[in-house]
Amino acid sequence: MSDDLRSQLLKTGLVDEKQVRQAKSQKHKAQKGNAKKKKDRNTGPDPGVAEARKAEQAERSRHKNREQQERAERRARHAQIRELVSTHLAPIPTGDAALDYHFQQGGQIRHLPVTADLQKRLADGRAALAGLDVRPEKGFRVIPRETADRIRERDPEWPLVIPAEDETGSEPAPDDPYKDYVVPDDLMW
Incomplete structure (x- = not known):
């Protein structure tokens, strides 16, 4: 009972002090007993729930480890490729020997200085252009x-x-009027 209700009942004479104390102690015992019952229920977790939680955590851990391993393998592959490119690259010519070789990559026209010999090898397909890194901005x-x-x-x-x-x-379309005319790769403008 709340204090206001208790005091009103005492004033009207419907209950006496002894009954009020008895009701208060019963209420306190009931609350204390409910707390113990709740605590007992919570201390013994369901074994199925705990196993499911452990299995879920193990699956997350395996997934995370797999992702880390894939990243490490990708980094190792990229390091191998960078090593391949750096060991087999042709030197960049300077001065009068340098010709600009224009090529398209990723929707952009780029250029690279090459020698006449490299230009012929590129046109024949005996040479290729490789990025120095995964990001083409590196060159x-x-x-x-x-x-x-x-x-x-x-x-x-x-x-x-x-x-x-x-x-x-890139084969010419059948209705292309210029399909019979071949444009050389080494055409200088």
Whole structure:
């Protein structure tokens, strides 16, 4: 009973002090007993729930480990590819020997200084252009075609430009009026 109700009942004479104390102690015992029962129920968790929680946590852990392992393998592959590119790259010419070689990569026209010999090798398909890193902003360098094929085997997403492949894939349309005219690769403007 609340204090206001208790005091009102005492004033009206419906209950006496003894009954009020007895009701208060019964209420206190009931609350204390309910707390013990709740505590007993919570201390003994259901074994099925605990096993399910452990299994879920183990699955999350396995998934996280798998992702970390895949990231580590991807980093190792990228390091191998960077090593391949750096060991097989052709030097960048300077001065009068340098010709600008223009190529398209990722929707952008890029250029790279090459020698006349490298330009012929690129046109023949004996050489390719490889990115120095996964991000093409790092730049491109000329590498042998065999190295480009090895890079593509390891990671098909690596930025590679193989000019001979680009030409064979772009056949002229049958109704193209200029299909009989061949534009040379080494055309200088």
